[in-house]
Amino acid sequence: MSVLALCGGVGGAKLAFGLAAEAADLTIAVNTGDDFEHLGLTVCPDIDTVLYTLSDLADRERGWGLAGETWGFMAALARLGGETWFQLGDHDLATHVERTRRLAAGDSLSAVTAHLARALGLKPGIVPMSDQPVRTHLLTDTGELAFQPYFVRERCAPVVRRVRYQGAATAAPSPGFAAALARPDLTAIVICPSNPYLSIDPILAVPGVREALQHAAAPIVAVSPIVAGQALKGPAAKLMAELGVEPGVEAVARHYAGLIDGLVVDTADAGAVPTIEALGVRALAVPSVMRSDDDRRRLARDALAFAATLSQSRARAG
Template identity: 60%
Template sequence: MIIALAGGVGGAKLVDGLAAVLPPAELLAVVNTGDDFDHLGLRVCPDLDTVMYTLAGRANPETGWGLAGESWQFMQALERLGGETWFRLGDQDLATHVRRTGLLAQGRTLSEVTASLCAALGVAHRVLPMSDDPVRTMVRIDEGEIGFQDYFVRRHCEPVLRGLRYAGAEAARPAPGLLQALGDARLRAIVLCPSNPYLSIAPLLAMPGMRERLRAARVPVVAVSPIVGGQAIKGPAAKIMRELGHAPSALEVARHYRGLVDGCVLDHADAALSEDVAALGIAPLVTATVMHAREDRARLAQEVLAFAHQVAANPPGAR
């Protein structure tokens, strides 16, 4: 069994690749919930939805998020009424949020609700929120602290980011399904997908004891860098790294995960960094990491799994 930690479009693509080469019982996608927020009275879980829609084959191929063939009559009507339209909810996507909010109001956990939505969408592989407890990524800018979606969508990532806080993480518990999977004798590897390290993976790692639980699983932990040639494939990862005082590079991603990961997957564009990554005590793999087409996802997934097996047989050293 493989556990994939994911968030965002890049993470969803690799999860989709893993799902293409692994049967449902052998993959658990654990998804960031730090981006979740309440909007128009509805619980919106952007990363969970991106992973679910991608696995269902219904994600918008142009954006990677949202649904293909979406319509916007609700937002148009809301705008005419003077409502908030800075965070756009498509007509089909709206149904997901309405259903999720209703089930949560009935007392169902986010894990239970996600399983129900996946079943309705025809997603066979398991998708799990990182926690059933609320964790919210907060962004510190010169004006103060704002919610992540306010920074990311309303403000288009334009303010200089001064720091991040994962509100609620200190009291959050990992989802029960994640704890069970980490203790499963069938577990063979943990994959950190090419997701933003600060926005998609850090909220999960911020939960008390989470890093220790991942290390205690005693299986290879392999990260795929979301930075290629000093740039983020999608999203503000490179900008955030610069504003936090780090050079945006695959090497910096490896440094960020040092002590947690055994291996790091770099793109061919960053092959020259492989020796520096190895010097950190992290095994490097250089391959094509940009997933342009669906076949790229499955190919990269197979290479990551083979790399994890190789790392398990020849560990680079104690973490």
């Protein structure tokens, strides 16, 4: 079974963990719209979350960063009057320093990411959506903000009116992502339960990605990041409301309609299945909240089995 997953940070990475356990051949294309330069270092929060989650080094309680992290660097930086709004743990910092050093030496983000994944003993292909910088910007009531200042420094408080993916127009899918998109033997394409606007749309904004997905032979299944009108993590529901969309799985279905074949929703949203299917999107309601490794694997199995049932209809439509 060969699977391509599109993935953002925390929630998406949990499903990617499950997919890695269930699919022998997995490529994970990761959002880089959250990437930023901080203290002279290139920080790729979603790639790192995927790396740390798949290698089981992630801190499960805090919900971000590495387990057993220490904060000596931040304390010393504060003493020197440095910028401390973005927390960089001592262990996490090694990832950013090593990445920045390799990028400065001329390696592509793909090559650096592949190196880090190899060093951590990971088998799936983990590829950035693009090797060119794409930066998610939020046009808010108080002005334009880059992603991390909006997300971390302002704690998502400003009201968002529009989302822009700076640099997307001139970016290209990374070689590994392009290759996966073009594979005729793909069994399924899974859009992980990540924020549609902030984690998945930047990937879809890279020229050629949406078209490649539309022409893919494999069925495309998304897993809703919204459960019972709430985002399990992050600002997805708040953002939907600000963008004039009623937060809910119906909105997720509408957002992806025309692109996906099926949407996996939580059993809490089983009542929305008819509405979703009326949009031309098949729907499956299963337990989708991932608290344990078992949850991650079961949801991955459910999504892949669901995709298998959709491959016939996609073949007919294609």
